Amino acid sequence: MLEEKDKNHIGDIVIIPVRCFTCGKVIGDAYEEYKKRYELYKESIDSGKKPKETPKEILDDLGVDRYCCRRMIITHVDLVGEAAPYE
Numbered sequence: 001m002l003e004e005k006d007k008n009h010i011g012d013i014v015i016i017p018v019r020c021f022t023c024g025k026v027i028g029d030a031y032e033e034y035k036k037r038y039e040l041y042k043e044s045i046d047s048g049k050k051p052k053e054t055p056k057e058i059l060d061d062l063g064v065d066r067y068c069c070r071r072m073i074i075t076h077v078d079l080v081g082e083a084a085p086y087e
């Protein structure tokens, strides 16, 4: 899905899903916010602590209630994580 042209000169992925492909809802802002809070969630898990909120709760809080939008945000965060393992 992600190709070379989607990365900038240092290899960061710059593409952001502004709209849900399925329903057209604008999710760019929710995606950015989810990414930040998901990082905190992951840190808690990695250090063996109980996370403050789960990914599901983050999406609920951001008002992303449709399954298509939730799936799109989650998929993109996973892709970015895999593409930049040494960050």
Ligand SMILES: [Zn+2]
Pocket (backbone or CB within 6 Å): 020, 021, 022, 023, 024, 025, 066, 067, 068, 069, 070
């Ligand atoms: Zn959607």
